[in-house]
Amino acid sequence: MKNLSFLLLFLFFLVLGLLGPSMSLCPMDEAISKKINQDFSSLLPAAMKNTVLHCWSVSSRGRLASCPEGTTVTSCSCGSGCGSWDVREDTMCHCQCGSIDWTAARCCTLRVGS
Amino acid sequence: MKNLSFLLLFLFFLVLGLLGPSMSLCPMDEAISKKINQDFSSLLPAAMKNTVLHCWSVSSRGRLASCPEGTTVTSCSCGSGCGSWDVREDTMCHCQCGSIDWTAARCCTLRVGS
Amino acid sequence: MKNLSFLLLFLFFLVLGLLGPSMSLCPMDEAISKKINQDFSSLLPAAMKNTVLHCWSVSSRGRLASCPEGTTVTSCSCGSGCGSWDVREDTMCHCQCGSIDWTAARCCTLRVGS
Structure with a gap:
């Protein structure tokens, strides 16, 4: 019984650990804005070559x-x-x-x- | 007691199951790049009509x-x-x-x- | 034992609570599309000034x-x-x-x- 409880607690913190990194992705907005900016800078000149x-x-x-x-x-x-x-x-x-x-x-x- | 432990284990794997799909979204970067690319391809011609x-x-x-x-x-x-x-x-x-x-x-x- | 089980149950729902907000971010696609659209609208005129x-x-x-x-x-x-x-x-x-x-x-x- 005691072992099982320890196991469950261990698994619980494992889950928290898995959640941790994904939560640290925030502020998502900023990251995506940065990405849009970068991609835009390379996509526009390429697209303008066809204009x-x-x-x-x-x-x-x-x-x-x-x-x-x-x-x-x-x-x-x-x-x-x-x-x-x-x-x-x-x-x-x-x-x-x-x-x-x-x-x-x-x-x-x-x-x-x- | 044994039942409760099984229940908790079941719930635990349920949580893992919920986590699974969201983790399979990675690599997020690629997915977002692809989306930016797609949206750009339709946004640019529309915007250029006004140029x-x-x-x-x-x-x-x-x-x-x-x-x-x-x-x-x-x-x-x-x-x-x-x-x-x-x-x-x-x-x-x-x-x-x-x-x-x-x-x-x-x-x-x-x-x-x- | 009973206490521990309650504790684990409490922790479990705490985890579910943490998951909740991140799941409500969906549909991610729409949110990102909206962001791309907004950023594009400000990036294009700025970039076109250089064209x-x-x-x-x-x-x-x-x-x-x-x-x-x-x-x-x-x-x-x-x-x-x-x-x-x-x-x-x-x-x-x-x-x-x-x-x-x-x-x-x-x-x-x-x-x-x-």
Whole structure:
């Protein structure tokens, strides 16, 4: 009887010992935040390598050319050798010279790779 | 007495059984890394949808036009129909033709949405 | 003997009590997901501040100028005051006017800061 009681007490403290380390993991929050921070620092540059600036040209007859919604005009090109242009309403190229036969807008957007 | 001892032993192993699964969660680090990786893969494309290239024009009289600090020149436009330009010191458009009345710089920056 | 048994029973429930809170942490997955989400929301904008659009010019003699692989053409500039250009095969500027002495491509790429 006495032996059994000692055994049980021994087992009990063994259990407490097993519990101990897992409880010392706290503050869990901090540990996980640290881990998220570390992983983020390596994941982001890797993911950004797949994020590229993608640009293409949209041409139209006349002195106006528009980029599709969700894209940005980075430049315009004009017929008749003209280099004077402005961007209207954020998405429309307007060539200013006298007689313009065509206008092209350079349209860009960010593309997130897989 | 013997019954009680058996009961206690039974309860003891029950506790061990409860402890078992939680201990099998280790290595916790790996599990959390995997989770961070998974969540990151879905969070980044969603967040990048709110990140856009934002461009606007800055015009000045004369043959020079500068973009504000923190932005990038993607193109220049010149008065007098001139299409010959270069970028000086990363942020300044310079139109090269003989008589230039105005110069415009197309200034771009990344904008992280909320 | 009876006392010892009571003591052991008391200790046993004490252990169960200690286990209780740690078990109520589940579902762990959800808690960690929530934490990842929160941390991501603050880490991304901070990291994106270090991500910039970087552009530079590449000049060549003649009517063609190419951007290096991995970059994007946002604009072209031409000699002889010419403002008529197009982009070929995504990376090559082509100036269209009659006599072109030089061509410059404006090449851009995303740069992830440290």
